[in-house]
Amino acid sequence: MRGQNIFSKWVFEKKMNEHEKINYVEFPAKDLAATKIFFAAVFGWSFADYGPDYTAFSDEGINGGFVKSDQTVSTSTGSALIVFYSKDLEQTQAKIKTAGGSIIKAIFSFPGGRRFHFGDPNSNEYAVWSDVEG
Numbered sequence: 001m002r003g004q005n006i007f008s009k010w011v012f013e014k015k016m017n018e019h020e021k022i023n024y025v026e027f028p029a030k031d032l033a034a035t036k037i038f039f040a041a042v043f044g045w046s047f048a049d050y051g052p053d054y055t056a057f058s059d060e061g062i063n064g065g066f067v068k069s070d071q072t073v074s075t076s077t078g079s080a081l082i083v084f085y086s087k088d089l090e091q092t093q094a095k096i097k098t099a100g101g102s103i104i105k106a107i108f109s110f111p112g113g114r115r116f117h118f119g120d121p122n123s124n125e126y127a128v129w130s131d132v133e134g
Contacts, residue, residue, distance in 0.1 A: 028069035
């Protein structure tokens with residue numbers, strides 16, 4: 001209950017409540033410490049912990065968090081795909097590999113740009129796209 005009050009205060013202070021808009025996303029994470037290290041190294045994220053089983057991020061295009069869980073998200077199981085944008089697709093891909101992420105789908109072209117899919121340390125799937133030719 002106490003954690004909920006802290007979280008509610010955080011939600012209010014961040015002014016993330018806009019009527020009928022997507023404003024928060026949550027992901028499962030087997031290893032919260034590895035998750036925080038990975039996203040900090042690749043994307044420069046910072047986190048606020050809410051107990052031992054939850055960590056939140058904000059101001060990253062959308063606010064969200066990671067909850068301790070053995071589940072994973074993947075398009076192969078019907079999950080929605082979170083897609084990041086990059087001005088330098090190859091550089092972002094290299095940062096992901098260096099930080100311990102995996103490449104699920106190599107860079108490919110599609111109408112409007114190029115993208116690749118990657119896995120974080122928990123095996124959650126994401127993608128990165130760019131409209132800049134490599």
